[in-house]
Amino acid sequence: MQQEKESAEEINELWSLYGENRSMEIRNRLVEHYLPLVNIIAGRLAMSLPSHVDRDDLIISGYFGLMDAVDRYDIKRGNKFETYAGIRISGAMKDELRSRDWISVSLRQKIRRYESAVVELEGRLGRSATDEELAERLEMSIEQVHHLERQINAATVIPLGEYMKSEAAIAVDTDPHRSAEYIETRETLAKALDELTEKEKLVVSLYYYDELTMKEISLIMHLSEARICQLHTKAMFKLRGFLANIDGI
Incomplete structure (x- = not known):
């Protein structure tokens, strides 16, 4: 009992x-x-x-x-x-x-291809790539791109959540090197977030800080759940690019 x-x-x-x-x-x-x-x-x-x-x-x-x-x-x-x-x-x-290692080899390949396309397009265009531009670059239909983004969204379990919530774990450590890591991570993450679109920022904030589900966010933002997943996926790839130089990703 x-x-x-x-x-x-x-x-x-x-x-x-x-x-x-x-x-x-x-x-x-x-x-x-x-x-x-x-x-x-x-x-x-x-x-x-x-x-x-x-x-x-x-x-x-x-x-x-x-x-x-x-x-x-x-x-x-x-x-x-x-x-x-x-x-x-x-x-x-x-x-x-x-x-x-539950992510299949084929999905890993698709993730790398998608990520390369996002980085290339947004580096060349100087802005967020549209669904049409991504579809053309990946030689897919828009529906296929949306399906891939849903798959990627499910696979993107780890990257940002740990950074959003790691501040407390690092802050309780008295090691000065860990404190320096905390400051660097916080500053880098802040810069990365500034590069997101307003909708992407809102999705990230509601999902990681307010801990809402994709469905709840879709109701707040008056967008489909699939569209929220797409915004989340694109935000993850952008943020990973900024955080890639920090150990632990």
Whole structure:
């Protein structure tokens, strides 16, 4: 039978005790208290993945990420545990996805071809490429380009989310080199975001900062869900170009 959920005061007391004696029993109580975080993050991540990816596998890897977060967290630094743990949990799930390499070889080739086309066209035109221009460059119909963008959107699980939410993880580290990395990442990301169109900026903001789904964003922006996916995909490729020189991508 599951025990009654601890109050905020009880959780603070557990953290203090765990900092003193590193008791396995206390750690397990803390992990159980924060376990809903794993389900929330797994559910959000699963929405962007193909149906054949097992959500239970994400939950298992996220559970280990949560245990690692509890072991590493220092309550004395005053940072919110949920934010810190969310990064660890998400990272563990994404490591699991990387290890399985679920993106097919053919899709990887299509992603590289699409990315090259976007970079070439926008470098030459000095603006965002239209669907028609992309279709002509890729020798596809507009419908085929839209289908490819939906595939790419599902495959673009990792790049930006980690940067959007990595600030807290880097900020809690007292290592001056890590602090310098935090400043560099933040400044580079800010410059990259400035290069997006207004619609792309809004999609990125609503998806990564406000954590809305593509469907919810489509209702807010009065655009189709497919169009929101296209805007997200194009934004990802632009941002990846700016962030490519930072270690860890």
